[in-house]
Amino acid sequence: MMELSIKIRSVIISNMDVIYSIAANFAGGGIGTTSYNAVSGIDRHKFLKKLYCVTYQESEIADDLIQKYPTAFLDRVSFLPQNKRYLAKDSLFDFFVSRNDLTCDIFHGWNGHCLRSLKKAKMNGAITFLERASSHINTYEKLVSEEYRKWGIKSDVISNYSKKRLIEEYNTSDFINIPSEFAYKSMVENGIPKEKLNKLPFGVNTSKFKAKSEKRKENLEYMVLFVGQVGFRKGIPYLLEAWQSLKLKNARLYLVGGEEEAAKEYLRDFRSDPTIEFVGFTNPLSYYQAADIFVFPSIEEGSALVNYEALACGLPVITTFNSGSVVEDGKSGFIIPEADIASISEKINYFYEHPRKEAEFSLSARKLAEEFTWKNYGERLVDVYLKKLKS
Incomplete structure (x- = not known):
């Protein structure tokens, strides 16, 4: 039913252009896996205009649709603390992406990776989506800081500059995709309007991750x-x-x-x-x-x-x-x-x-x-795009 509804909307909106941006190793695990399955869903419907990433693993996405900006060399700048290296890497990536012509119908960037490019795409008339794969940064900071303090660990969970940047991306984007009820609740509690939020759970490769066919022996631990x-x-x-x-x-x-x-x-x-x-x-x-x-x-x-x-x-x-x-x-x-x-x-x-x-x-x-396959995740994402573009 979901694929049918997408096909109907696709007839109405047949030439949607989507730009997707993530400062990570595309298809390389973690958020790279999530972004790969999002982009695969977009590309299945021929909506992908461009993917921007740091680097990428070989996939079915055509090379001419991918632009990489390999900012990972900043990981080797040893005199900077790790959190500052991440910030420098993500900011430099965003700077490179923002220098492109970001004219499109939908711009989708990951939180912390896209402030400049998000603003430029929005200025060019795009509907902008922000991917926040965690709770609101205020909630994240509170929970993690409290946990470290409980165990006597001194840790700066996030710098004020990074936090300000993340929140500015929240405020700049038209919509924010979050993956769970917990993340949704944290956003609402921190003042993000409900109508700005799209709850899209992630997925899993059910062909790869499955139980072994043979039964366990009773004498095993x-x-x-x-x-x-x-x-x-x-x-x-x-x-x-x-x-x-x-x-x-x-x-x-x-x-x-x-x-x-x-x-x-x-x-x-x-x-x-x-x-x-x-x-x-x-x-x-x-x-x-x-x-x-x-x-x-x-x-x-x-x-x-x-x-x-x-x-x-x-x-x-x-x-x-x-x-x-x-x-x-x-x-x-x-x-x-x-x-x-x-x-x-x-x-x-x-x-x-x-x-x-x-x-x-x-x-x-x-x-x-089986309800949360990666294919279903990609289809749900495209369905959200089409609904927002139509409205």
């Missing part, structure tokens, strides 16, 4: 999985303390992801626990396919892709509202309060003690993931 940066923002202390309080027999917690530098001292006390496996940064697919359940107790996200991936692999997901998940509470997983050790323990133990319920949740998880 019970496997609880976390995927992501092992650090404070992701709620790792609450997961580790919940895990140790359970003392489950024949069970192991796997942490797949790089470790946050600021968290390494805290993590030291858990390394000797034989029931906790610090895997490090690696391809998580085999871990998704081997695990029994997935736990992601994040303090702040836009809509974490790992939750979609876990669902697609048939894993019941225990996560927070602040993770921006599409999980159906009590059906494909559980939504729990952030920073709540007792809730994490309770829900892990529920699945451990109720294998039949876990199997039911597993079926629901995969079924839910």
